[in-house]
Amino acid sequence: MKRVDLRELDTLLSDDRIVFIACLAHWSPESRMVEPVFDELAGEFAADVTVVAVDTDAPQFVTFAKRWHVTWVPSAVLINPYDDEQPTRTWDGAQPKTELRHGLDSACAMKDRRASVT
Numbered sequence: 001m002k003r004v005d006l007r008e009l010d011t012l013l014s015d016d017r018i019v020f021i022a023c024l025a026h027w028s029p030e031s032r033m034v035e036p037v038f039d040e041l042a043g044e045f046a047a048d049v050t051v052v053a054v055d056t057d058a059p060q061f062v063t064f065a066k067r068w069h070v071t072w073v074p075s076a077v078l079i080n081p082y083d084d085e086q087p088t089r090t091w092d093g094a095q096p097k098t099e100l101r102h103g104l105d106s107a108c109a110m111k112d113r114r115a116s117v118t
Helices: 006-013 029-044 061-068 097-117
Strands: 018-024 049-055 075-079 088-092
Touching: 006 018, 006 049, 006 061, 018 029, 018 061, 018 097, 029 049, 029 097, 049 061, 049 097, 075 097, 088 097
Parallel strands: 018 049
Antiparallel strands: 018 075, 075 088
């Protein structure tokens, strides 16, 4: 999983890909606990999802947090350009891998359904 700053993230979001963002802090034990989970999901979903991490201690993070309604560390933000009803989903706190995988599976299924219609 690649760590990105907000400029890089804006570039990624301009692509038509699902983006899964891990909001992590080096001082947070929960962040250190879930980081390997994000790394595993990055490998499992590499064909369909861009998985990146942002540093919650970066000065620009306040802007990011307001934009994507992040209120907790760690958090995860799923940005799905294929979902017209709920293009953004946020998980607060350390989540089980199964919960995060379910969100990614759902996003990929939407992408596949849209692709089969066009």
